[in-house]
Amino acid sequence: MTIAEIHACDDWLSCKLDTLDKVHAATADLQKQEIWQEVVAGLDSVAVQFDPAHLMPDEAKDLFQTQLNSLTTHLMTKAETVTIPLCYEAQFAPDINWVAEKMDLSVEAFIALHSSAQFSVTMLGFMPGFAYLQCLEKIPAIGRLSKPRQKVAVGSVGLIGEQSCIYSFNSPGGWPIIGRTPIKLFDPDRTRPALLTASQRIVFEPISSAEFNALLNETLP
Amino acid sequence: MTLMVVKPGLQTTLQGLPFSGYRHLGMPAAGAADCLSLALANRLVSNIPTAIALEITLDDAKFKVEHACTIALTGAASFIHLNGEEKSLHSSIPTKAGDEIHVGAAHRGCRSYLTLAGDIDAQSILDGQSTYLGAALGGFRGRALAPGDIVKLTPTASKRETYLQTPDNLRPVIADRYLIRVTAGPEFSALSADQRQLFFEGKHEVGQRSNRMGLNLSGIKLAPQNSTQMQSAPVFPGTIQCPPDGESFLLGPDGQTTGGYPRIAQVIRADRHLIGQLRPHAKIQFAKVTNQKATEIYRQKLSLLTPWLGTVSLW
Numbered sequence: 001m002t003i004a005e006i007h008a009c010d011d012w013l014s015c016k017l018d019t020l021d022k023v024h025a026a027t028a029d030l031q032k033q034e035i036w037q038e039v040v041a042g043l044d045s046v047a048v049q050f051d052p053a054h055l056m057p058d059e060a061k062d063l064f065q066t067q068l069n070s071l072t073t074h075l076m077t078k079a080e081t082v083t084i085p086l087c088y089e090a091q092f093a094p095d096i097n098w099v100a101e102k103m104d105l106s107v108e109a110f111i112a113l114h115s116s117a118q119f120s121v122t123m124l125g126f127m128p129g130f131a132y133l134q135c136l137e138k139i140p141a142i143g144r145l146s147k148p149r150q151k152v153a154v155g156s157v158g159l160i161g162e163q164s165c166i167y168s169f170n171s172p173g174g175w176p177i178i179g180r181t182p183i184k185l186f187d188p189d190r191t192r193p194a195l196l197t198a199s200q201r202i203v204f205e206p207i208s209s210a211e212f213n214a215l216l217n218e219t220l221p
Numbered sequence: 222m223t224l225m226v227v228k229p230g231l232q233t234t235l236q237g238l239p240f241s242g243y244r245h246l247g248m249p250a251a252g253a254a255d256c257l258s259l260a261l262a263n264r265l266v267s268n269i270p271t272a273i274a275l276e277i278t279l280d281d282a283k284f285k286v287e288h289a290c291t292i293a294l295t296g297a298a299s300f301i302h303l304n305g306e307e308k309s310l311h312s313s314i315p316t317k318a319g320d321e322i323h324v325g326a327a328h329r330g331c332r333s334y335l336t337l338a339g340d341i342d343a344q345s346i347l348d349g350q351s352t353y354l355g356a357a358l359g360g361f362r363g364r365a366l367a368p369g370d371i372v373k374l375t376p377t378a379s380k381r382e383t384y385l386q387t388p389d390n391l392r393p394v395i396a397d398r399y400l401i402r403v404t405a406g407p408e409f410s411a412l413s414a415d416q417r418q419l420f421f422e423g424k425h426e427v428g429q430r431s432n433r434m435g436l437n438l439s440g441i442k443l444a445p446q447n448s449t450q451m452q453s454a455p456v457f458p459g460t461i462q463c464p465p466d467g468e469s470f471l472l473g474p475d476g477q478t479t480g481g482y483p484r485i486a487q488v489i490r491a492d493r494h495l496i497g498q499l500r501p502h503a504k505i506q507f508a509k510v511t512n513q514k515a516t517e518i519y520r521q522k523l524s525l526l527t528p529w530l531g532t533v534s535l536w
Contacts, residue, residue, distance in 0.1 A: 007406075007407040008404075008512055009404045009405075009406065009407075009487040009512065010404050010487070010489045010490055010512045010515035010516055010519070011457075011490045012455075012457055012487075014407050014454065014455060027245065031245070037241055037242065038241070038242060038244040038245070038457075039244075039245055040244045040245050040455035040478055040479070041245060041455070042452060042453050042454035042455050042479055043452035043453045043454070044452045044454070045407075045452075045454050045455065046455070047454070047455035047457075049244075049457060051534070052490055052515070052516045052519050052520075053519065053520060053523060053534060056513070056516055057512035057513065057515075057516060058512070058513070123453060123479065124245065124246050124247040124478075125247045125453060125477060125478050125479035126247060126477055126478075126479070127247055127355060127356055127477075128243070128246055128247045128248040128249075128353075128356050128358070129246060129247055130247050132453075168247070168356075169355070169356045169357075171355075186246070186247075186356070188346035188347050188358060189346070193243070193246060193248075193347060194246040194247070198245075
C-alpha cells in the first residue's frame with residue numbers, strides 16, 4: 001500500500017494510514033514480524049517499538065517502510081463477528097433513559113435499535129482490553145456526562161453517539177452507560193487475554209439480570 | 222523466607238521487568254520506574270538485573286526480615302537503618318531473623334529499590350510479574366503493599382555470601398533538577414518555532430498530579446496548534462503530550478497505550494530511567510538530540526554498565 005511519511009523516535013516508529021481498514025491490516029501483518037517488540041494501532045496510524053541495542057533507528061525505519069509497502073492491499077475482507085450479551089436493565093444501565101430521550105426514542109425502541117445495530121472494534125486502549133467501538137449505523141451525537149463518574153463498573157457499555165466503548169475494568173469514566181455485559185473483557189489467564197481485537201464486528205444480545213448473573217460465573221477458556 | 226511490611230510509605234509495589242508485547246491489547250508496560258536503580262540493587266544481592274524488587278516511593282518505609290537474608294537498597298532514600306544502626310545504600314547488607322529495616326524518606330529523587338537475595342513471590346501474568354495498579358494485575362495481588370503484608374521469597378540456592386558495593390562511577394546522581402534528552406515526537410510540528418524555543422529553553426516543573434502513569438509538567442504553558450484535530454494514536458513511556466490547555470505531561474511506565482493529544486517529544490531510551498526519580502517540584506530542562514545520537518548514547522550507557530551488571534537492557 002502507499003503510505004504517508006514515517007516518523008521515527010529513537011526506539012519506536014509511527015506511520016499514518018488513511019483508512020482504519022489499512023491500520024488493522026497493517027497491524028495484523030506487522031505483528032508477525034519478530035523484530036518488533038510492540039505493534040500498536042491508533043485510529044489513523046500504526047506504531048512499532050524496537051530494541052535500539054540491536055537496531056539503529058534508520059535501519060528500523062527502512063524495514064518498517066519495506067514491510068508497509070509490501071502489504072499491497074490484501075485488506076481484511078471477512079471481519080469476525082462477536083456476540084456480546086448485554087443487560088439493559090436499570091441497575092446496569094444508569095443512563096439509558098437519558099440516552100433514549102436524547103435520541104427521541106422510548107427505552108424499548110432504543111434497546112431494539114441498539115441490539116440490532118452492528119459495531120466495529122476500532123481500537124483497544126485506555127486500559128487492558130478496553131474496546132473502542134464504532135456503530136455502523138447512523139446514531140445522533142449524544143455527548144458525554146457533564147460530570148464523569150468516579151466508578152464505572154467493569155463490563156459497562158458507554159455510548160456517546162456512533163462511538164461506543166466497553167469498560168474492561170472498574171474505572172472512572174464520563175461516557176453515558178446504557179448496559180452491562182457479564183463477559184470478562186480481559187483475563188490475563190486466558191489463552192487470548194483480551195476478548196476483542198481491532199477490526200472485529202460486534203452485536204449485542206439483550207439478556208435479563210437473571211441471565212447476567214448466571215453468565216457472570218462462567219469463565220472462557 | 223519472608224519479609225513483613227511494617228510501614229509501606231506512600232506507595233510500595235513489587236516491580237521488575239515491564240510487560241512486553243501486549244500494548245496492542247491496551248496493557249501498559251508497568252515495571253520498575255527507575256530500571257537502572259533496580260538493576261544495581263539486584264546486582265548487590267546476586268540476582269538477575271530484572272528480578273522483582275520492592276519499589277518504595279518518597280516516604281520512609283519499614284520492614285521486618287523474618288529469616289536471615291542478604292538485602293540491598295539503591296535509589297532516592299536518604300538512609301537505610303538495620304535495627305536502628307546506619308548501613309550504606311549501594312552495598313550488600315546481611316540480615317538475620319527479626320531484623321528491622323528502616324528506609325529513610327527521599328529528600329531528593331523519588332523512588333528506591335529494596336532487593337532481597339532470591340526470587341520474590343509475585344503473581345505471574347502475561348509473561349511478567351510486575352504490578353500494574355490500574356487494573357490490579359500482577360505483583361502482590363495487583364496492589365500496593367499494606368502494613369502486615371507478608372512478602373514471600375525463595376532464597377537463592379546456597380550461594381556463598383559476597384559483600385558487594387556499586388562502583389562509584391556507576392552510582393546514579395539523585396537530584397532535584399535534571400537535564401533530559403528527547404527526540405522530536407510525531408506532532409512536534411504542532412509547536413511553532415517560538416514554542417519550540419520555549420519548550421527547550423524553559424525550566425519545566427513536575428506538578429503535583431504525578432504518579433507512575435504520568436507526570437504533569439507545570440511552569441511552562443505551551444500553545445500547540447491544531448491540537449484538537451488529532452485522532453488517538455500510540456504512545457509509550459517517555460512520550461510528552463501537549464493538550465490544548467498547553468500544560469504538557471510526560472508518560473510514565475503505567476501510562477496508557479494510546480493518547481489523543483499531540484506527541485511533541487519522546488524521552489530517549491537512555492534517559493527514561495530518570496523519569497522514575499522525578500518528584501513533584503523537580504525541575505527539568507529538555508535537550509533535543511537526533512535519533513542517531515540517542516542510540517549512540519544508549520549503547521554507550523549499556524557498555525558502561527555491562528562490566529558490572531552483565532548483559533543488561535534499560536526501558
